[in-house]
Amino acid sequence: MAWRNPWYDPGKAHHTPDGFRNPEEELRSPGDLQRWRRERKAAGLPYPPALGYDGFTREWWQQADLSGSDEAVWWLGHASLLFRTEGQYTLIDPVLSSRASPVSFFGPKRKTPSPLALEQLSSLACVLISHSHYDHLDRPTIKKILRRFPDVTFIVPLGLEPWFRRLGARNVTQLDWWETTQAGGLAVHAVPARHWSMRTPFDRNRSLWCGWVIKSDTLSFWFTGDSGYTENLLEIPRRLGPFNLAALPVGAYAPEWFMRGQHMNPTAAVSLHRVLGEPVSIPVHWGVFELADESLDEPPAMLAEAMCIAKMDKRRFCAWRIGEKRSLNKLSQE
Numbered sequence: 001m002a003w004r005n006p007w008y009d010p011g012k013a014h015h016t017p018d019g020f021r022n023p024e025e026e027l028r029s030p031g032d033l034q035r036w037r038r039e040r041k042a043a044g045l046p047y048p049p050a051l052g053y054d055g056f057t058r059e060w061w062q063q064a065d066l067s068g069s070d071e072a073v074w075w076l077g078h079a080s081l082l083f084r085t086e087g088q089y090t091l092i093d094p095v096l097s098s099r100a101s102p103v104s105f106f107g108p109k110r111k112t113p114s115p116l117a118l119e120q121l122s123s124l125a126c127v128l129i130s131h132s133h134y135d136h137l138d139r140p141t142i143k144k145i146l147r148r149f150p151d152v153t154f155i156v157p158l159g160l161e162p163w164f165r166r167l168g169a170r171n172v173t174q175l176d177w178w179e180t181t182q183a184g185g186l187a188v189h190a191v192p193a194r195h196w197s198m199r200t201p202f203d204r205n206r207s208l209w210c211g212w213v214i215k216s217d218t219l220s221f222w223f224t225g226d227s228g229y230t231e232n233l234l235e236i237p238r239r240l241g242p243f244n245l246a247a248l249p250v251g252a253y254a255p256e257w258f259m260r261g262q263h264m265n266p267t268a269a270v271s272l273h274r275v276l277g278e279p280v281s282i283p284v285h286w287g288v289f290e291l292a293d294e295s296l297d298e299p300p301a302m303l304a305e306a307m308c309i310a311k312m313d314k315r316r317f318c319a320w321r322i323g324e325k326r327s328l329n330k331l332s333q334e
Helices: 032-043 052-060 139-148 161-166 231-240 266-275 298-310 328-333
Strands: 072-075 081-085 088-092 126-128 153-157 171-175 180-183 186-191 211-215 220-223 245-249 280-284 325-327
Touching: 072 280, 126 186, 153 161, 153 180, 153 186, 161 171, 171 180, 186 231, 211 231, 220 231, 231 266, 245 266, 266 280, 266 298, 280 298, 325 328
Parallel strands: 088 126, 126 153, 153 171, 220 245, 245 280
Antiparallel strands: 072 081, 072 325, 081 088, 180 186, 186 211, 211 220
């Protein structure tokens, strides 16, 4: 019997009887994946960073320092973030393993080390997962989290709760776009993104993908998750803004003809940063895995160039070092 979407709501444009979809038109054609793989292999892409991988790590990586008690955010590389608010920790899309893959011996390998060990965390209130791809939902990391923090709350998009229950998670909340829950003293809103989901050849788009908006008395934060640029994203700041912090993706965009429907390039991210009113923005989705054709060191250079062309304050949207910390108490001063 064909799988049917148990969460199907015919009144929602992103729902289908057999899964979920983007409201926007599909920009890929049959055969595009094979074409990209052929062209990538023929050109030998991606190229190593200009300083080599060791040089890139020396320039862009540091161990995460969790000392102090101030409210803060750490970028942990790729799309992984750590928050400390009201003395409690929240992780977003934690991927601390050596590969973004279903197996330990094959698939995209880390080019920079993880800046954080779970043993550094004295507690963990909440984990947010944006979608099911292996570079955002890492089974070994989730298993380690559950062993260390069995009562942690997971907040996930529709369709992922069963996956977490099978691993033994006790507290799982799954949300559709525009739904809200409370966790760790925070209001957490699931918001739209232009992307897709898949972990096996048989479950494409059977779970939803999303971004997250996190609210507290002092924080108004938008994590876009993986998303191509679309005017539909602007509904998020209209409903839930303004934001004093954002995490905007700037990597895995090359080649444009293949990636633009699912990932933003730095220029698109800068345009979104401007629309948001230029909050402090963390460039994410770069620096760890080679998932597309650009080199690891291309996104920060392109971001700096795009900000210069846009004539905006580069300090408010510039590349962070992996493992870098910023105080949330000083957002208004930056």
